[in-house]
Amino acid sequence: MADRITPRRILRLLAVSAKMDLAWLLRDTKYALIGMLGELVNNAATVSGTFLIASRFGGIGGMSADEVLFMMAYSTLNTGLFILFGSGNNIHISRIIGRGQLDHSFIQPLPLSVQLSTGGFSPFTGGSNLIAGAALTVFSVSRLQIPVTPGWVAALIVYQIVTLAIIAARSYLVSAIAFYAPAAAEEISSTVIEGSWFLSTFPLSGMPAYMQFPLLTLLPEGLMAWFPALSLLGKPPLNLTAYYPIAFALLLSLIARAVFKKGLKYYAQKGSNRYVPFGFRR
Amino acid sequence: MKKMLKTARMSALELLNNGVIYLLPDILIKAFTLTALLFLWRTVLSSGADAGMSVAQMMTYTTVSALLSEQLNVKTAASGWLSEGVLLKLYGRPLPVLAQLFAQTAGGWVPALLLFSLPAALAALALGVTLVPASPLFPLSLALCISLGFAVDVLFACLSIKMRNMSWLIDRLRAAIAAVLSGTVIPIQLLPFGMDKAMRYQPFASLGGAPLSVFAGTADAGETVALQALWNLIVWPAALLIWKKSQEGMVSYGG
Numbered sequence: 001m002a003d004r005i006t007p008r009r010i011l012r013l014l015a016v017s018a019k020m021d022l023a024w025l026l027r028d029t030k031y032a033l034i035g036m037l038g039e040l041v042n043n044a045a046t047v048s049g050t051f052l053i054a055s056r057f058g059g060i061g062g063m064s065a066d067e068v069l070f071m072m073a074y075s076t077l078n079t080g081l082f083i084l085f086g087s088g089n090n091i092h093i094s095r096i097i098g099r100g101q102l103d104h105s106f107i108q109p110l111p112l113s114v115q116l117s118t119g120g121f122s123p124f125t126g127g128s129n130l131i132a133g134a135a136l137t138v139f140s141v142s143r144l145q146i147p148v149t150p151g152w153v154a155a156l157i158v159y160q161i162v163t164l165a166i167i168a169a170r171s172y173l174v175s176a177i178a179f180y181a182p183a184a185a186e187e188i189s190s191t192v193i194e195g196s197w198f199l200s201t202f203p204l205s206g207m208p209a210y211m212q213f214p215l216l217t218l219l220p221e222g223l224m225a226w227f228p229a230l231s232l233l234g235k236p237p238l239n240l241t242a243y244y245p246i247a248f249a250l251l252l253s254l255i256a257r258a259v260f261k262k263g264l265k266y267y268a269q270k271g272s273n274r275y276v277p278f279g280f281r282r
Numbered sequence: 283m284k285k286m287l288k289t290a291r292m293s294a295l296e297l298l299n300n301g302v303i304y305l306l307p308d309i310l311i312k313a314f315t316l317t318a319l320l321f322l323w324r325t326v327l328s329s330g331a332d333a334g335m336s337v338a339q340m341m342t343y344t345t346v347s348a349l350l351s352e353q354l355n356v357k358t359a360a361s362g363w364l365s366e367g368v369l370l371k372l373y374g375r376p377l378p379v380l381a382q383l384f385a386q387t388a389g390g391w392v393p394a395l396l397l398f399s400l401p402a403a404l405a406a407l408a409l410g411v412t413l414v415p416a417s418p419l420f421p422l423s424l425a426l427c428i429s430l431g432f433a434v435d436v437l438f439a440c441l442s443i444k445m446r447n448m449s450w451l452i453d454r455l456r457a458a459i460a461a462v463l464s465g466t467v468i469p470i471q472l473l474p475f476g477m478d479k480a481m482r483y484q485p486f487a488s489l490g491g492a493p494l495s496v497f498a499g500t501a502d503a504g505e506t507v508a509l510q511a512l513w514n515l516i517v518w519p520a521a522l523l524i525w526k527k528s529q530e531g532m533v534s535y536g537g
Contacts, residue, residue, distance in 0.1 A: 031448060038451040045458035049468045053326060056474035057333075061325045174307065184300035188307055194457075195311040198467055199318055206325035211318060219314050 005114055013114065017088070017121035025124045036128040043079045043129050047072040050201050061206020063230075066143045068203055071229035073136035074156075075201050078163050078225065080130025088120035091168050092193065094175035097263075098186025100272035112264075144233070152232070158246070159228040165249040166223055167193060173256035179263035182272050200224035205237065212238060216248075223248060285377050290389030297393045309398045316348040316402065320411075334471045334478075335500045338412060343498040345406045345413065347466055347490065349399040352391050353424065354490030355460050356431025358383040360439035362449045369532065380525070384432060416499025419507050423493040426510035430488055433514065436521040440528040465491020471500060488513040 025032045054060050054068035063071070082091065089095045093116070096102055105115050137156075141148060171189040178185040200221040204212050215222040216238075223245050231242040297305065323340045327333050335343070347354065359368045360383055372379045407413055417423075442452050460466050463486035470491050471478045481487055488510040495501035 031446065034445070035448065035451050038454045042454035042458045042461075045461040045463075049462050052473055052477070053468060056472060057326055057329045059329075177304070181300050181304055184304035188304075191308050191311060195308065196315050198461065199315050202318075202322050204322075206328075207318075207321045211321045214314070215318060219311070219318075221318075 005111065010114065010118060013110075013118040014121045017118055018123050021087070021122040021124045021126070032125050036125055039083055039126075040128045040132060043076055043132070046198060047075055047201050049198075050203070054203070060203045063203045063205045066140060067229070067233060069136070070140035070144055070146075070233065071203060071225050072201065073133055073140045074159075074229045074232070075133075075225040076129055076136055077133030078160055078167075080127065080133045081160055081164050082167060083126040083128075084122060084130055085117075085126075085164070086120045086168075087122035087126045090116045090120035091171055092189040093172055094178040094185055094187065094189040097175060097178035097267070097272075098182040100182065102267065103272065146233070156232060159232065162245045162249045163224055163228060166220055166245070166252060169249065169252040169256040170220070172260045173252065176256075176259045176263035179267040196221050200226075202226075205230075209238065216240075216244075220248065220252075286381055286385040289375075289377065289382055289385035290392075293386040293389030294392040297390060302393075302397065305393060305397060309394070312348060312351070312398055313402060316345065319344050319348070335469070335498065339498045339500055340469075341411045342413065343469055343494050343500070345402075345411050346497050347494055349403055349406075350424070350493075351466070352394060353428055354431070354466050354493065355456075355464065356387065356428060356435050357456070358387040358432070358435050358439070360435060361442065361452060361456075363439065363442075380436070383435075387432075415497045417496050417503035419503040420493060420496050423496040423503070423507050423510060426507065426514055427489055427493045430485070430510065430514050430517060433517040433521040434485075434489065436525050437517070440521075440524045443528045443531050443533075446533065459486050460490070463487065464489040465494065469495070469500065471495070483509065485513045485517060 050060075051065070051069055051072050054063070054065045059065050060068055086092070096105075102112075105112055108115055146152070170192055174192045175185070175189045177188055196219060199215075199219075201224075202221075204215055204222050204226050212222060216227060227237060227240075227245055230237050231245075236242045236244070320341055323344055324337060327335075327337045327340055333340070359372075363369045363372065372382050375382060377385075403413060415421075438452050438456060442449050445451060462468065463481065463484060465487055466489070470481050470487055473481060488506075492501075492506050492510050496503045496506055
């Protein structure tokens, strides 16, 4: 019988993931630290590229170098949040589906959604980018002399959650294909998450509106850092309301939920047969 | 050679086994990213600051970077060979492991070249992007880039053996190199604080950024190719030696 899901139960499940994460750090400290460093270097390289360009040209498309730095801080913070809650392939969900590992979840006495939302929590090894992002945010905010009020901090937190929700919803929406074609679509979540990652760290200011709008709708890279950062700076772009990312996240999540459920139903009926007798994937 | 061609053919067909439709997300994201990047660079360069390259050269640089992305940033199956079961296939076939990796990788390039690069090149030409190399040394520079790319990939494969199969970490490091050091995404000559001059001579600059600079005419072709040849001469022997020493350290434990 499935456990009753209460906030306390969720916290206990998060604690289980955190304990496993700590166990990895303590038992395999060298490799865990190398892994943390690797994530940090990767993100630093991605965002520094854009910042270096902004420094060279004194800003990009009307955004000053300091504003670009704030945008990079926002992006780093979100990368940190992504790794903090998504270390178990629970956001790269097509990998779990494609590898036939969803079956493992079916035998657990917990709803799938609860398992997936708590299973990737890694506060000990996944926090390096979050800390770097927080430090970079404080630095850029001080350079821009933004008046930091409780309301502003709350807005930052809400935007971060919304950005993460958009990343997850987009991944789940596209990953539903893996229910039908597990081998071909196993890495499709990587394609949608990482395929355009660089674009998500690039300021879209100065681009024509007919390029900006698709990047806020069809391929919402503009919602990963550019739009929220400008909103937090008090100037949401394109005369759109600062609530636009929230509305977009809600709509995308609803669509993703419906499509994913349909795929899951198909999977429950057909199953997966990815493994060869000697243990490897086909 | 016949065996290698067969392997390459198998690799190309493997990607199409489930139908072209499953390659579409990747192709669409590539096409959209290229379009957006062209506008982004136009915005950046129109600020009036001296970039050391014209807008037309930057358009060419970005377009060719997207068209030849897999060749400019060589990635073989060796990256994930310990966890993906690739190892068993490679050591069970009558062809040297490295030869198989080359053939597999080159074969895997074909679908993207046909389904993305060819149509995108035609579209770019129609939009007025120059796709004629500024120097006749471009094919040689591209060949040296691919060759060095394979050598670097072998080194990363050896690193994955040493790192006990942390292939995702290797992936992250490679992505970092591609983002800043190779010049594939951001041309090295656009980096500030004198970094452009310092970074031109590091080995990763001889990967994607080198043939792109030769193609767009933003670097001295002779000097670039000579530097690429030098890095090939240094990195390949090191890669083969480390590869030879690493093979016995392979540990694979399931998918």
